[in-house]
Amino acid sequence: MxxxxxxxxxxxxxxxxxxxxxxxxxxxxxxxxxxxxxxxxxxxxxxxxxxxxxxxxxxxxxxxxxxxxxxxxxxxxxxxxxxxxxxxxxxxxxxxxxxxxxxxxxxxxxxxxxxxxxxxxxxxxRARAVAIFPPSATRVDAPDSVHQLADPGLLGKVVIADPRFGTTGSHLAILRARLGPDRFRRLLQSWKTNQIQVASSNSASRDRVISGEAWIGLTDTDDIEVVRRRGVEIDEGFLAGDGVILxxxxxxxxxxxxxxxxxxxxxxxxxxxxxxxxxxxxxxxxxxxxxxxxxxxxxxGIAQLDPIEIDWVEAASQLRDAVFEAERILLNP
Incomplete structure (x- = not known):
């Protein structure tokens, strides 16, 4: 039955x-x-x-x-x-x-x-942003470009989410479309050299910043705001040097x-x-x-952030290669 x-x-x-x-x-x-x-x-x-x-x-x-x-x-x-x-x-x-x-x-x-x-x-x-561990502000300047995530002063203290999923993969695809394949791969290699951490998700990246395990976390504005409203002390910055990505x-x-x-x-x-x-x-x-x-x-608001124009079709065409290269360079030992 x-x-x-x-x-x-x-x-x-x-x-x-x-x-x-x-x-x-x-x-x-x-x-x-x-x-x-x-x-x-x-x-x-x-x-x-x-x-x-x-x-x-x-x-x-x-x-x-x-x-x-x-x-x-x-x-x-x-x-x-x-x-x-x-x-x-x-x-x-x-x-x-x-x-x-x-x-x-x-x-x-x-x-x-x-x-x-x-x-x-x-x-x-939501905007792509960097979560900043407050005590770290006295040690380093908040980055305004993805290239600054390779600053030797941030050795081992930057975290991003797994690029195979969610908005991190999208962000990387947009970067590959703007930089071109060669410059994009060099950027990833500079992050690898600087011992960038890779967490399971944007919220996990933010949590590593909250704990002090990382000083800078590449994430989204919503992941930062939701813990701020719970009273968690965490700073927020935008990569204005690259242009804000919505x-x-x-x-x-x-x-x-x-x-x-x-x-x-x-x-x-x-x-x-x-x-x-x-x-x-x-x-x-x-x-x-x-x-x-x-x-x-x-x-x-949009006027406040002044986001860059994105060719969504071009960025989407870069997604598979951007994720593959990030996985090969950042996730493989």
Whole structure:
């Protein structure tokens, strides 16, 4: 009988309906669950549409769910993809796994943050930043460039997250696109020579800075802000010499998904300026991209950061090689 129940449940999922007949939508989300779950709960309350959310693990940020969408190409289970960075979304769009968003979705978000064919749209960004151990400020100047992470005065005292996952890989891909392959590999080798540490994630990098194991940690603004609001003493700096990099969250619709109408409703709802304002005011201190979103007191705004323009397609084309070279140079003994 148990086998029969599971068989019937599978038929219901294939048919695109929830078991109880109620409206539902499935979202694959790599944004931190502690922040995104509250947003999705609010959507449920406002619309009555149940959200079935699948979250990435901290150790495989972004990569795990992107691979899952690929593996389900012939029978998609995901309706809405909420990625915490844009480059892997660009690749999924190029592979034909997304369909167009509604034309009205994210109307206040500029062209620099969205796909020209409207296959994905960025929102609620975070900036790449350095976490700084306060006592270290008397020993070294805070770096304003990735090249300064190889300063001999920081020997063994800089940490980055595993480049194979999450926003660190995206950051390296953007650097490779800007520097070119040769200069990029020389940068990685200089980090290796300076005994740069590699932690499992951005939050783990930040934690090594908090403990004093490292003085400087390459991470994201949200990872720094969330512990500051708990009363942890940690400083923040931006690599202004390179140009500040903003990495938006991304919303996309999976082609051939089971609940297309509910998916469009959720995507449009998430791309409202109100959602960006909620995330900007939350402990993650996201950076609103909509021109009509209000920056909360103590928040970060685009005008304040003056981020560099990024060719997302070019950066995405560098992702595989950037990650491979970082793994070869930084992770191999």
């Amino acid at each position: 148990a086998v029969m129940r599971w068989w019937l449940f599978g038929l219901v999922l294939i048919a695109g309906c929830s078991p109880d007949g109620a409206q539902s939508v499935t979202v694959y989300c790599s944004h931190d669950r502690s922040h995104s779950e509250k947003i999705l709960d609010q959507f449920e309350q406002e619309t009555g549409i149940r959200v079935d959310a699948v979250y990435d693990t901290e150790a495989t940020k972004t990569v795990g769910l992107a691979q899952r969408i690929r593996s389900e190409r012939k029978r998609p289970r995901c309706d809405v993809h909420w990625s915490n960075e844009p480059l892997r979304a660009v690749l999924l769009a190029q592979e034909g796994l997304y369909r167009s968003l509604p034309s009205s979705a994210g109307v206040g978000i500029g062209a620099r943050w969205r796909d020209p064919q409207n296959l994905w749209c960025g929102f609620a960004a 990495l938006p969250n991304v919303i996309a619709l999976v082609k051939g998904s089971p609940h297309p109408e509910e998916a469009e409703q959720l995507a449009s709802w998430l791309l409202r300026s109100e959602v960006e304002e909620w995330l900007a005011a939350s402990p993650s201190r996201q950076i609103a991209l909509s021109h009509d979103a209000v920056v909360p007191e103590g928040g970060l």
